[in-house]
Amino acid sequence: MVVVQTADFDPAALYAALQARASGRAGATVSFIGTVRDYAPGEATRTLFLEHYPGMCEREIQTLCDTAAQRWRILDTMVVHRVGELALGDRIVFVGVTSAHRGxxxxxxEYIIDALKTRAPFWKRETLDSGRAFWVGQHEDDARKTAQWDTRTPHDES
Incomplete structure (x- = not known):
């Protein structure tokens, strides 16, 4: 399940839905929740505005989930990503994965959130307390992490 929405989400409800879909087959459920943080050094972030390419964005995230299912023995995935104007501390993204085994x-x-940050068509505009606004570029570290997944094989990760 992949959803892009403006509304906030309830992590407990998403976790419960993921568990219900696993029908008792999951021995492990791992989730990640990303939140708006201060991006710019020296000045506080007021808001983060996220735009996306509708349709294409959801397809790309689903492709990442499908790739994860091909690489690892997982039962299900769930990604909910918010767009629009978000305040400092607001939830941005939920990624959940169920599997028989924790590894x-x-x-x-981890693969889904790393790849999502570099491959899904989202654009972020940060507004600081001073009113200054700017587009947030891709972080080199995020690109490096995603590239490392491309060179790994599931055997390397056992």
Whole structure:
């Protein structure tokens, strides 16, 4: 399940839905919740505005989930990502993965969030307390992490 929405989400409800879909087959559920943080050094972030390419964005995230399912023995994935104007501390993204075993669930969840940050068509505009606004560029560290997943094989991660 992949959803892009403006509304906030309830992590407990998403976790429960993921568990229900696993029908008792999951020995592990791993989730990640990302929140708005201060991006700019020296001045506080007021808001973060996220735009996306509708349709294409959801397809790309689903492709990442499908890739995770091909690489690891997972049962299900769930990604909910917010767009629009978000305040400091607001939830941005939920990634959940179920699997029979924790290792597969951890690796698949980490892969999805790492790849999502570099491959899904989102654009972020940060506004500081001073009113200054700017587009946030891709972080080199995020690109490096995603590239490392491309060179790994599931055997390397056992």
């Amino acid at each position: 597969d669930a951890f690796r698949a969840c």
